[in-house]
Amino acid sequence: MAKLHLITYGCQMNEYDSERVAGLLREHRYELTDSEAEADLILVNTCAIREKAEDKVFSKLGELGKLKRQRPGVMVGVMGCMAQLHKGEIQRRAPQVDLVFGSPAIARVADLVAQARREGRPVLDTGEGPLVKITAKPASASRLKAYVTVMEGCEKHCTFCVVPTTRGRERSHAPEAIVAEVRGLVAEGCREVTLLGQTVNAYGRDLTPPTDLAALFEAVGDVHGLARIRFTTSNPYNLTPRLIAAVREVPKVCEWFHLPLQSGSDRVLHRMNRGYTAAQYLGLVEALRAAVPDISLSTDLIVGFPGETDADFAATLAMVERVAYDNVFVFRYSPRPGTPAATMTDQVPAAVKAERNARLLEVTTRVAHARSRRRLGETVEVLVDGLARKNAGELSGRTRCNRIVNFDGQGRVAVGDLAQVRVTEVLPHSLRGALVAAPEEAVCLSR
Ligand code: SAM
Numbered sequence: 001m002a003k004l005h006l007i008t009y010g011c012q013m014n015e016y017d018s019e020r021v022a023g024l025l026r027e028h029r030y031e032l033t034d035s036e037a038e039a040d041l042i043l044v045n046t047c048a049i050r051e052k053a054e055d056k057v058f059s060k061l062g063e064l065g066k067l068k069r070q071r072p073g074v075m076v077g078v079m080g081c082m083a084q085l086h087k088g089e090i091q092r093r094a095p096q097v098d099l100v101f102g103s104p105a106i107a108r109v110a111d112l113v114a115q116a117r118r119e120g121r122p123v124l125d126t127g128e129g130p131l132v133k134i135t136a137k138p139a140s141a142s143r144l145k146a147y148v149t150v151m152e153g154c155e156k157h158c159t160f161c162v163v164p165t166t167r168g169r170e171r172s173h174a175p176e177a178i179v180a181e182v183r184g185l186v187a188e189g190c191r192e193v194t195l196l197g198q199t200v201n202a203y204g205r206d207l208t209p210p211t212d213l214a215a216l217f218e219a220v221g222d223v224h225g226l227a228r229i230r231f232t233t234s235n236p237y238n239l240t241p242r243l244i245a246a247v248r249e250v251p252k253v254c255e256w257f258h259l260p261l262q263s264g265s266d267r268v269l270h271r272m273n274r275g276y277t278a279a280q281y282l283g284l285v286e287a288l289r290a291a292v293p294d295i296s297l298s299t300d301l302i303v304g305f306p307g308e309t310d311a312d313f314a315a316t317l318a319m320v321e322r323v324a325y326d327n328v329f330v331f332r333y334s335p336r337p338g339t340p341a342a343t344m345t346d347q348v349p350a351a352v353k354a355e356r357n358a359r360l361l362e363v364t365t366r367v368a369h370a371r372s373r374r375r376l377g378e379t380v381e382v383l384v385d386g387l388a389r390k391n392a393g394e395l396s397g398r399t400r401c402n403r404i405v406n407f408d409g410q411g412r413v414a415v416g417d418l419a420q421v422r423v424t425e426v427l428p429h430s431l432r433g434a435l436v437a438a439p440e441e442a443v444c445l446s447r
Pocket of ligand 1 (some may be wrong): 011050336
């Protein structure tokens with residue numbers, strides 16, 4: 001067997017793609033190694049969403065260049081969003097790279113690697129291609145939780161975002177292929193899936209006949225042995241009453257909703273081309289909370305979008321307080337090549353972005369902690385996923401609302417069980433609890 005080392009940057013979709021690449025290459029006699037030093041093939045799966053993500057990749061490629069000087073036989077490949085965005089430019093900046101390929105070429109990875117080895121010259125494959133559901137099993141050991149990409153691409157064209165260029169237009173996988181993949185994962189011990197799409201709530205409208213995420217919840221929910229379904233990322237523009245009802249009615253769908261707001265200012269939202277106002281967004285939050293009162297809400301926010309004034313930023317702060325998010329991801333605006341916002345003339349200075357970033361983090365942390373405190377004394381369902389990180393005498397898992405809970409339950413519950421745990425303490429990043437009841441459905445996965 002040859003040795004493959006995978007380095008993955010960016011979002012869950014990249015993690016999913018890396019797993020598939022490892023699975024495909026395993027069928028061609030490549031086994032995974034954690035060690036760069038012993039690898040025959042190193043693949044770097046990249047993210048282009050912000051400039052900082054790209055800087056990290058080029059710095060890593062610099063290190064790999066040194067490794068290659070010591071071991072010229074090792075092959076280095078770049079895949080993912082940077083490959084799709086920068087194409088041949090990557091090999092010009094990093095000549096040590098042997099192979100560059102975008103997501104449409106993942107299914108052909110074994111041929112591309114063989115071609116680069118055979119020809120001994122750099123190979124580039126960043127063209128468009130048909131959407132393929134890769135059926136190779138993920139290469140890592142059986143896992144309790146798995147990602148499942150249900151659609152590729154995005155057609156929203158937010159003015160800050162490079163995804164329509166890197167991931168192409170929206171294309172959904174057939175529901176049967178998704179259900180088959182989930183069945184396979186569950187057979188390997190998976191208990192929770194997260195359905196992935198850049199705009200996952202637009203799922204299915206491009207299929208013939210068209211379908212939607214609500215119908216997919218039903219189909220995936222029927223897979224016996226699966227305990228939980230999550231999904232991300234939704235766009236407020238496509239959030240329908242039917243989907244809200246499905247979150248309430250399909251029992252395995254968790255009460256957890258990631259709904260990127262980006263800004264609380266209508267003026268900024270308009271310049272971002274988001275297609276909704278702050279008031280419309282609040283209407284969706286009300287509808288979600290009316291349907292599922294206990295729902296956890298998380299969001300993405302950008303600070304320092306071109307032209308963002310103090311008043312615009314204050315509107316974002318006000319929205320955080322008003323919605324009372326359980327979790328917030330804050331990003332400093334980063335100009336991306338080829339996007340309309342990158343050429344807007346009123347760019348915000350880095351120092352202002354840094355200041356707003358810090359201020360927003362302060363507020364979001366306080367608000368999220370207050371939300372967490374509401375859990376004190378509640379009994380929550382925990383999917384046990386292993387030992388607690390800081391105390392091996394305790395078990396750890398996540399609630400349906402995606403909070404980490406550590407509790408003493410060893411010997412009574414096993415990894416993969418759904419345990420009932422009473423929350424006894426609320427800490428900044430986790431909860432502590434006491435086991436109330438061992439699971440009725442004891443599925444022991446630690447075979
Ligand atoms: N498709 C989703 C949406 O826009 O609703 C999110 C996808 S993106 C991979 C994750 C987050 O990165 C976005 O929600 C946004 O907050 C952030 N982001 C995207 N482009 C950015 C940029 N140019 N600068 C800073 N943050 C950015």
